[in-house]
Amino acid sequence: MDERTAEAEIPARYHYAVVPHIMVDDAAAAIDFYRRAFGAREDFRLEAPGGGVMHAEITIGRSALMLGDASVKEAEDASFTAPAFLGGGTSVTLHVFVPDVDALAARAEAEGAEILQPPTDMFHGDRTVILRDPSGHLWVFLTHLEDVSEDELRRRLASAAL
Numbered sequence: 001m002d003e004r005t006a007e008a009e010i011p012a013r014y015h016y017a018v019v020p021h022i023m024v025d026d027a028a029a030a031i032d033f034y035r036r037a038f039g040a041r042e043d044f045r046l047e048a049p050g051g052g053v054m055h056a057e058i059t060i061g062r063s064a065l066m067l068g069d070a071s072v073k074e075a076e077d078a079s080f081t082a083p084a085f086l087g088g089g090t091s092v093t094l095h096v097f098v099p100d101v102d103a104l105a106a107r108a109e110a111e112g113a114e115i116l117q118p119p120t121d122m123f124h125g126d127r128t129v130i131l132r133d134p135s136g137h138l139w140v141f142l143t144h145l146e147d148v149s150e151d152e153l154r155r156r157l158a159s160a161a162l
Contacts, residue, residue, distance in 0.1 A: 010062070011147070023068060023082045024082050027069045029134075031045075031067070037107055041059045045057075062097070063097075098142070105129040108131055117130040123148075
């Protein structure tokens with residue numbers, strides 16, 4: 001791990017955030033993938049009466065995530081859908097700060113994630129990987145390297161090759 005990572009903490013504004021709730025076609029398999037690929041911890045699972053996962057909660061790093069099966073009747077009644085139902089697209093990208101984005105990216109790819117952008121030091125002061133999980137959800141994992149002032153951020157952005 002980069003020595004800069006040990007010195008720079010996750011920015012305080014990201015310590016408390018909206019908790020995403022995603023829908024997948026096979027929540028049990030997704031939870032298992034998140035455990036293997038992202039080091040997730042399963043905190044809670046409520047099985048649906050007719051089978052499947054009605055609601056589950058996991059923790060990745062310090063971030064909580066709720067998920068469930070899109071095919072469970074209760075989810076269908078609320079019009080929740082999985083990315084596959086949308087033709088493989090999604091309107092949400094999940095951002096999570098982790099201590100070692102390179103290790104997470106390698107583990108996630110080995111478990112079947114598609115790397116869309118390999119780990120890269122970005123102008124905003126974070127080392128970032130972008131990936132798609134087997135359920136079709138997009139993830140941005142970041143390791144915070146340095147605090148960047150707003151003026152410096154704007155200067156770097158102006159000279160960045162995006």
